[in-house]
Amino acid sequence: xxxxxxxxxxGCDTMEDLTARLMALIAENGxxxxxxxxISQEYDTLFISFKKKANKGKEKWQKVKDNPEKLRNIATTLxxxxxxxxxxxxxxxxxxELRGRWFYVYAKEGKDTEITRKYRELLNRExxxxxxxxxxGQWFWYDGVEKSKYHHKGTxxxxxxxxxxxxxIIDTEEEV
Numbered sequence: 001x002x003x004x005x006x007x008x009x010x011g012c013d014t015m016e017d018l019t020a021r022l023m024a025l026i027a028e029n030g031x032x033x034x035x036x037x038x039i040s041q042e043y044d045t046l047f048i049s050f051k052k053k054a055n056k057g058k059e060k061w062q063k064v065k066d067n068p069e070k071l072r073n074i075a076t077t078l079x080x081x082x083x084x085x086x087x088x089x090x091x092x093x094x095x096x097e098l099r100g101r102w103f104y105v106y107a108k109e110g111k112d113t114e115i116t117r118k119y120r121e122l123l124n125r126e127x128x129x130x131x132x133x134x135x136x137g138q139w140f141w142y143d144g145v146e147k148s149k150y151h152h153k154g155t156x157x158x159x160x161x162x163x164x165x166x167x168x169i170i171d172t173e174e175e176v
Contacts, residue, residue, distance in 0.1 A: 006046065014050070015047075016101070019101075020170065022072065022075055023079065023096060026075040027170055078090050093108060093115050099162055099168075101143070103130075116138075
C-alpha cells in the first residue's frame with residue numbers, strides 16, 4: 001500500500017494508532033469546528049485504507065467492522081461534554097482509554113463509580129451505547145456492543161486486558 005500524505009495522522013501504522021490519534025486530536029481541537037471537520041475528513045479517508053489493510057486475508061468473523069462515524073461521535077461527544085448546571089465536565093472528571101478496539105470510561109479518581117454514574121445518561125445515549133461493568137467499575141464500548149444479545153462476563157482484570165491488547169489513555173486535560 002502506498003504511503004498517504006497526511007496532515008493530522010502522521011506516524012499512524014495501525015487502526016488502533018489511527019483511532020487513538022483521532023481521540024487526541026478531538027480532545028485538543030474540540031472547540032474548533034472547522035478543524036474538527038478537516039480532521040474528520042482525513043480520518044474517514046485513512047480509515048477505509050487501514051480497514052482494507054487490516055481485513056486482508058481474514059475470515060469474515062475476524063474482520064474489522066468498525067464504523068468511523070460512531071468512533072468520531074464518541075470522541076466528539078465525550079471529549080467536548082460540559083454541563084455547568086450539573087457541574088459535569090468529562091475532561092475534568094473521567095478517563096477515556098482505548099484497549100485494543102474497545103473504549104473504557106472511568107473516573108480519574110480510580111474506581112469511584114459515583115463520578116461515572118453522573119455521566120450515565122450521556123454514556124447510555126443512543127449513538128454511544130456504553131455498558132457498565134460492575135466487576136471493573138468501568139463503562140465500555142466496542143463497535144457492535146449495542147447489537148449483542150448478551151455480554152461476556154470475563155475474568156480478565158483491567159491490567160490483564162491492558163497487557164494483552166495494549167492501552168492508550170486519551171489524556172483529556174493536558175496537551176496530547
